Amino acid sequence: MSQILEEKLGRLSKEDQNLWALRHTAEHVLHTAMQNLYPKLKKAMGPATPEGFYFDFDLTSLDTEQGKKVSEADFPKIEAEMKRIIDLNLPMTQKYVSAGEARKIFEGNPYKLEWIDDIEKRGEKISLYSMGDIDQDLCSGPHVARTGEIKAYKLLSVAGAYWHGGREVYMLTRIYGAAFGSGEELAGFLNRQEEAKKRDHRKLGRELGLFVFSDLIGKGLPLLTPKGATIRRILERFIVDEEIRRGYQHVVTPPLAKTDLYRTSGHYPYYKDTMYPPMKVDEEELILRPMTCPHHFMLYKSSPRSYRDLPVRYAEISPQFRYEKSGELTGLMRVRMFTLADAHIMTPKEGARAEIIGVLDLIDFVNKKLGMQLGRDYRYRLSLGDRKDTKKYYKDDGLWDEAEGVLRSVLTERNSPFFEAPDEAAFYGPKIDVQVRNVAGHEETAFTVQYDFVMPKRFEMTFTNSHGQEEQPVVIHRSSLGAFERTMAFLIEFYGGAFPLWLAPVQVALIPIAERHARAADAVARELKRHGVRTEVDLRSEPMQGKVRDHTLQKVPYLGIIGDKEVASGTVSVRTRDGKDLKGMSVEGFLRKLNNELELETA
Amino acid sequence: MSQILEEKLGRLSKEDQNLWALRHTAEHVLHTAMQNLYPKLKKAMGPATPEGFYFDFDLTSLDTEQGKKVSEADFPKIEAEMKRIIDLNLPMTQKYVSAGEARKIFEGNPYKLEWIDDIEKRGEKISLYSMGDIDQDLCSGPHVARTGEIKAYKLLSVAGAYWHGGREVYMLTRIYGAAFGSGEELAGFLNRQEEAKKRDHRKLGRELGLFVFSDLIGKGLPLLTPKGATIRRILERFIVDEEIRRGYQHVVTPPLAKTDLYRTSGHYPYYKDTMYPPMKVDEEELILRPMTCPHHFMLYKSSPRSYRDLPVRYAEISPQFRYEKSGELTGLMRVRMFTLADAHIMTPKEGARAEIIGVLDLIDFVNKKLGMQLGRDYRYRLSLGDRKDTKKYYKDDGLWDEAEGVLRSVLTERNSPFFEAPDEAAFYGPKIDVQVRNVAGHEETAFTVQYDFVMPKRFEMTFTNSHGQEEQPVVIHRSSLGAFERTMAFLIEFYGGAFPLWLAPVQVALIPIAERHARAADAVARELKRHGVRTEVDLRSEPMQGKVRDHTLQKVPYLGIIGDKEVASGTVSVRTRDGKDLKGMSVEGFLRKLNNELELETA
Numbered sequence A, B: 001m002s003q004i005l006e007e008k009l010g011r012l013s014k015e016d017q018n019l020w021a022l023r024h025t026a027e028h029v030l031h032t033a034m035q036n037l038y039p040k041l042k043k044a045m046g047p048a049t050p051e052g053f054y055f056d057f058d059l060t061s062l063d064t065e066q067g068k069k070v071s072e073a074d075f076p077k078i079e080a081e082m083k084r085i086i087d088l089n090l091p092m093t094q095k096y097v098s099a100g101e102a103r104k105i106f107e108g109n110p111y112k113l114e115w116i117d118d119i120e121k122r123g124e125k126i127s128l129y130s131m132g133d134i135d136q137d138l139c140s141g142p143h144v145a146r147t148g149e150i151k152a153y154k155l156l157s158v159a160g161a162y163w164h165g166g167r168e169v170y171m172l173t174r175i176y177g178a179a180f181g182s183g184e185e186l187a188g189f190l191n192r193q194e195e196a197k198k199r200d201h202r203k204l205g206r207e208l209g210l211f212v213f214s215d216l217i218g219k220g221l222p223l224l225t226p227k228g229a230t231i232r233r234i235l236e237r238f239i240v241d242e243e244i245r246r247g248y249q250h251v252v253t254p255p256l257a258k259t260d261l262y263r264t265s266g267h268y269p270y271y272k273d274t275m276y277p278p279m280k281v282d283e284e285e286l287i288l289r290p291m292t293c294p295h296h297f298m299l300y301k302s303s304p305r306s307y308r309d310l311p312v313r314y315a316e317i318s319p320q321f322r323y324e325k326s327g328e329l330t331g332l333m334r335v336r337m338f339t340l341a342d343a344h345i346m347t348p349k350e351g352a353r354a355e356i357i358g359v360l361d362l363i364d365f366v367n368k369k370l371g372m373q374l375g376r377d378y379r380y381r382l383s384l385g386d387r388k389d390t391k392k393y394y395k396d397d398g399l400w401d402e403a404e405g406v407l408r409s410v411l412t413e414r415n416s417p418f419f420e421a422p423d424e425a426a427f428y429g430p431k432i433d434v435q436v437r438n439v440a441g442h443e444e445t446a447f448t449v450q451y452d453f454v455m456p457k458r459f460e461m462t463f464t465n466s467h468g469q470e471e472q473p474v475v476i477h478r479s480s481l482g483a484f485e486r487t488m489a490f491l492i493e494f495y496g497g498a499f500p501l502w503l504a505p506v507q508v509a510l511i512p513i514a515e516r517h518a519r520a521a522d523a524v525a526r527e528l529k530r531h532g533v534r535t536e537v538d539l540r541s542e543p544m545q546g547k548v549r550d551h552t553l554q555k556v557p558y559l560g561i562i563g564d565k566e567v568a569s570g571t572v573s574v575r576t577r578d579g580k581d582l583k584g585m586s587v588e589g590f591l592r593k594l595n596n597e598l599e600l601e602t603a
Helices: A003-010 A014-037 A072-087 A099-105 A110-122 A183-199 A201-207 A226-245 A259-265 A267-274 A293-300 A349-369 A397-413 A484-494 A515-530 A544-553 A564-569 A587-602 B003-010 B014-037 B072-087 B099-105 B110-122 B183-199 B201-207 B226-245 B259-265 B267-274 B293-300 B349-369 B397-413 B484-494 B515-530 B544-553 B564-569 B587-602
Strands: A052-058 A092-097 A126-131 A135-138 A152-161 A172-180 A256-258 A279-281 A284-288 A312-321 A337-347 A378-383 A418-421 A431-437 A443-452 A474-483 A508-512 A535-537 A558-562 A571-576 A581-586 B052-058 B092-097 B126-131 B135-138 B152-161 B172-180 B256-258 B279-281 B284-288 B312-321 B337-347 B378-383 B418-421 B431-437 B443-452 B474-483 B508-512 B535-537 B558-562 B571-576 B581-586
Touching: A014 A052, A014 A072, A014 A126, A014 A135, A014 A152, A014 A172, A052 A152, A072 A152, A092 A099, A099 A110, A099 A126, A110 A126, A110 A135, A152 A183, A172 A183, A183 A201, A183 A484, A201 A484, A226 A312, A226 A337, A226 A349, A226 A474, A226 A484, A226 B226, A256 A259, A259 A267, A259 A284, A259 A293, A293 A312, A293 A337, A293 A474, A337 A349, A337 A484, A349 A397, A349 A431, A349 A443, A349 A474, A378 A397, A378 A443, A397 A431, A397 A443, A443 A484, A474 A484, A508 A515, A508 A544, A515 A535, A515 A558, A515 A564, A515 A587, A544 A558, A558 A564, A558 A587, A564 A571, A564 A581, A571 A587, A581 A587, B014 B052, B014 B072, B014 B126, B014 B135, B014 B152, B014 B172, B052 B152, B072 B152, B092 B099, B099 B110, B099 B126, B110 B126, B110 B135, B152 B183, B172 B183, B183 B201, B183 B484, B201 B484, B226 B312, B226 B337, B226 B349, B226 B474, B226 B484, B256 B259, B259 B267, B259 B284, B259 B293, B293 B312, B293 B337, B293 B474, B337 B349, B337 B484, B349 B397, B349 B431, B349 B443, B349 B474, B378 B397, B378 B443, B397 B431, B397 B443, B443 B484, B474 B484, B508 B515, B508 B544, B515 B535, B515 B558, B515 B564, B515 B587, B544 B558, B558 B564, B558 B587, B564 B571, B564 B581, B571 B587, B581 B587
Parallel strands: A378 A418, A508 A535, A508 A558, B378 B418, B508 B535, B508 B558
Antiparallel strands: A052 A172, A092 A126, A126 A135, A152 A172, A256 A284, A279 A284, A312 A337, A337 A474, A378 A431, A431 A443, A443 A474, A558 A571, A571 A581, B052 B172, B092 B126, B126 B135, B152 B172, B256 B284, B279 B284, B312 B337, B337 B474, B378 B431, B431 B443, B443 B474, B558 B571, B571 B581
16 A cells, blocks of 8 residues: 555545445456456556545557447446455465566566566565456555445446546546445435436536636637626625625736746646746746735735735735646636635734634635535535655744644634644645535535744735834735635536525516517516516516516526516516516515515525 | 828818918927027937927037936027027928938937938939028928917927937937917816826826736836726626626636747737747747637637537736836836736627627626727727738738627717727728827727737637638637736826725725724624625824824725714714714714715716
């Protein structure tokens, strides 16, 4: 077992360690079954995953009709072979061999041979795992004792993959599977998967017309349609207003700068591979920014500061650019350009604690507004440094101890649900990560709050303290709402597209029953719009029921139907997207209802 | 006289042609005077300008102490020599010479020799102008008859300049001067200059703390401070809300795309030199966008369109990037990245007229809100194509005639002050330019409204018309408020920094007289902020009069002073930035006053 894996597993509970071993064995069962069914394939490699396993196969030597190698249509056959192997209840046994022996065993498999070279280079022992006597593979374990322990598993999907995630030309075939401790857990997982598929923001984004991509524009660069841009604008104004209310000062700085700026900050060596290429403009070398901090530092340094001016809380709706591998781009979730609700707080060290409390207050407030419950939908992670790793982390044990202590005590005193994660800090200090659970049940870091004692030194940022001396502030890096793209992706899935009223791009769809009701519908629309209600009138010459169905599918919160009866009585027949009939209402009554709902959402 | 100059002068009134000749002769008087004073200099070249003239000198061979060649301190001496020449009342006479003769005359002056080569290459005659018998220069005129006609002139400034505006290493010395038909006009011009200097947005931007530049970030890339960003945000929300009210749909598209996109649009050959260098990202070549149109076209093309959906009016607060020579960068006015209030309207051809009227309505509305009067502060320019220039303009005479006709008739029917400018159109169609007069009295194109019949073809944009056939829309390109950077620069100068209440970054500065009044000031500030008033409390331990002076210099519209009397009576003593004492007011009364003023500004 590699050292990294050993450390990772060591942090899991006994139960999770067993589950990991079970999934790892299921992965072996998969590749053994595949080997049996397709003897000409070459095995590459595969791991256990948080839901099961996957394995990459080189299928180039397979003879198949129409170039189609293996597809989901083959799953029943493969699963049957897996079942046969599991039922044999074969023992999983480990042995060590020399590099020479290993090379002989895996002769003709370039993937395994490369792997053997790597193990040898690292000076580790070469371990094999056998499954009874029907298969053996390069593997350092751990595994469950026998294949028969695998009770609940299922193949999920097939995808393309590159060897080591690199960009070589030939594509491997990756088969994903799920494996759980019980059939019940597997069924629960498959249900969540089903639900996640329905709520997939890429699917809903298309169906609800929120964003598109364009081949002529480029990969990972979404275009927000009017509806998508409306959600984005609502979120942006909400957070800007709230931050200003809380004493932040919004600024606007350029989304590119000289590479020298990121050399000064020390970001360049860490971020170089995920930055866009530099651009030579006259004598300057410019580069698109991968983060905002040094820009805010330049603003801070543009005039002398006194302790009376601090804390300075610079916030920005900040476009940023990061290179992501094309295989990792995912709708709005993983993009090559994003816009972060970013901020940097410059504070005397003794004020840092209060500022971090303020930031967590804001995050809890924002998340509540977005409908998320602390504990259920998100929790905090305290990401710590490693005093021994002086390459990865700035060396100053005292400052690390102090900063980690501040973050830990704030989280503890607030009774915020959190856990600690060693070796996950930024290079300039520890951080609190906002861990959000997505629809598929996975936890992801949405954004972070960072305590930074390094940048003020690198940028020679100072203020005059109350004794007239020059002093260095500390910097709190934080987001309050994350990147708009990612947050929108999350919200689309969280609400399954049925946004709360304040976020819905169209709040009311008015449906005149016949053409003669169009004028009345327009008048109602004007009145609603005048009061800030985002309203659309559906003038298509379709039957009313079809229009109702369309807007319900579009998850418009309220439909207002206008026919003879409504025109005569000056009312609108209101229905909700859930199909509830609220009957006829005056426009004033409808407006009152909408405003009440908006006020409840704000509270 | 070159053909271009001939055409340009031909369009001027008789009076303006005379003034141009006068200024041109004044330029000759300047370089003759300089030649007399500094015989070792080399003359490069110089033109008449809309206020006088300038001339570039190569002073490398001059022997002067401390490397200082010629400065404004030398102006009295130079002006005295100019006066001497003018008083000689020398005749200006033209003669033609062969290239060989010309080369002999200007032997040893590389600038003149290069110029002679150019004239020869163009196949034009080589013309000299003599001033009496004391000087002769390469020049095609026209001039006034005698130097004595120059009555009102003044040298203005010295600056560096490059030969032909290029980026060669050696810098020439440029001397600027003013020349007018009468002493009165010259005095008027000098007064305006003085006022323009006081209102220079770079100077005011620094004094009022609105924006800064940073060497580590790069040239032409301003950073907006909290105050500058506040103005920008107010303008942005104002225009977005107004546009949505008028049926625009705001979208968000990426500020970069594959160069292929700009090749498809045909922009690439025209804009290549003013674009940033491309960036290779995986197999894609990306480039920062110099305009938004093709991005909006991609969005338009992302779903099929029917005549019922048109007009589609896509608007965007759109960041754009253009390379400007470093010598031309000017504060917020000329930058390397700007954000345009941009839009593109896709409409059936027969709807174009109504859309253009709608755009001009919006522009007049916005300009009025910004305090500008049509006729006084801005007018329109109808920029036409040239049917003969098929290299510069897309060839289709019928479409050009039709489009120019639509624009002309709209301007005429609105009684909008406008003039026509031949050969100033975009390559894809004619346009209306919004010509704004700046503080120095110069007219500049702030932004444009363009009629485009080419892009729909290039991008194969279509809609299904009411007969079920595929039809091509026309595109109206327009801005409503221009680029925020440029508009802010203009507004700073227009208002001399004393922004109207709705635009003022700080609307009220509260000044507690002593420390014991700080709590009361804070309470008033909270109440004002709760009502959306941008308020600051000045807690510095300075004398009250100093604080009043500071905030008056900062042009904060209202100062609220709070001392014992005010605390006792629950009032605020209000003063305006013009020094008017409005006496004590209750907070409610003050709020009412502010709201009344804001409502008047909105009306």
